[in-house]
Amino acid sequence: MPSIAGLFFYMSEKIKKLNVSKPLVLDCKKTVKDFPLAYETYGNLNKNKDNAILIFHALTGDQFVSGTNPITKKDGWWVTAVGPGKAIDTNKYFVICANVIGGCMGSWGPKEIDKNTNQAYGLNFPVITIKDMVKSQETLLDHLGIDKLLCAAGGSMGGMQLLQFCATFPNKTFSAVPIACSTNHSAQNIALNELARQAIMADPVWDNGKYLKKNIQPKNGLAVARMVGHISYLSEKGMQEKFGRKLQEKADYEFSFDADFQVESYLRHQGFAFVERFDANSILYITRAMDYFDLSRQFKGGLVEAFKNQKTKFLIISFSSDWLYTTKENKDTVIALNSAGADVSFAEIKTDKGHDSFLVNEPEFLKTLKGFIDSMHIKFKNEKK
């Protein structure tokens, strides 16, 4: 395992970056410019520019949607849905994804060096919002020469970014697929995020966010934060079926606090694998952005105002066993879009795989996604003629 500084240097060679020179006024009123936005693209933009798809990643995602992530050497986070011959076929479509600001895969975030102090920002990084993330990513479309996307898609926080994107930049995309998301965070979701933040902040290594100076990570706290997340991404039934009360490679209890149960072992593995690739302060900042997200609060006339004059064709997808962003919450977005007179479709995928369903191989979901995007491509081509 290379040192964190070494890892970050290694990263810089593998990552495409756009220097965002246009000043960006953040929701916290600070203005920033000349900051890096890391991104990746897959496939080729065709001559008519009618095949561009923008993907927004979730809390712990990054720009490496498909193929092999060059930093972690693992599969891209949405390899089940994006790639050659996949639902979002990169032989056919030009797929773009950027690392959110506040993140830690090359975009401007708390682990980047503050030019004023020559040290990592840590908690001096401004509190950013979903809207800030989205505004910074719009500059990438300009950079790539894309006036109008064929489609934009995203699950969970990616879906929240997408709803914000459509509200802030109406008709910048022909179609949109917000998946397993909502227009604001419920009390339960804020509570779970707070649990993750408190776990990090309770780790003495965290040291008010200044751990990077010592080239270390609050691994224990960050791992617990990740474990909280993982529980919320599965369903009760899915977890029971996968783990039940099965013991981890042992015949009997060990009368200790080691990971006797498989589910414990799974959580520990997920937690400690995560700390190798993610920055603890980024979790604080990104979860905060999710909690602050509230589209109806942003627009004086509420959600109807947020979605008025939309020409974008929406497909909202929810998962029956998702208790983090329930079908009801997804349907509330459908109702708002309907009330605003927008063109919206909705499908609920019946599955036991919980919130994680959009990331795993869920055939019904992938078929629906593919069917929608392919049909939208035909319509978009006709519109462009």
Added chain:
Amino acid sequence: MKKEFRVIADLLPRNIRVLDVGCGDGSLMSHLIKEKNIEVRGLEIVEENVKKCIYKGLSVIEGNAETELHQFPTKSFDFVILSQTLQAFYNPEKVLKDLLRIGKSVIISIPNFGYWKVRTSLLFFGKMPVTKTLPNSWYNTPNLHMCTIKDFFDFCIEKKININKVVGVNEETTSEIKKSNLEIKNLFSKVGIFLLK
């Protein structure tokens, strides 16, 4: 395409906004877009049908008309269509009220329980009728509130719902139903299509 869908399409002007409640696999929706340049949305309860619509690029919302019509704003569509489903709701009166709220006009079709084959089945064989338009047996039929064209006609009058036009559909023929020919049409029409305002 079903004869009934052709009659419904003929009742609709061009370039309007339509909501198809219980839109099935979207065949009527596709027809309305192609032939009449109608902006059409669907509501459908069967998951498989919802996906078929999505693959065709049609706008469809998965949901139950019995409980989810409230999401559509008042007078947000020029026409709302409900094809042969009214009798399957727990509370058809409430559903109909919602349809009349959402649409400036409403087209409703009903399988006619007054059709002569239905009547003879009960009269001569003493058994609940099973026909092409009513293919299920008594124990597995989704139809909870069967009615005749005459029943629905009277219902509209009682509830002060404005009947604009009624069309009776048989195998090959269609004909307009009026108060004067109601008795006979109620005997010979398989399906009744009502245009309400």
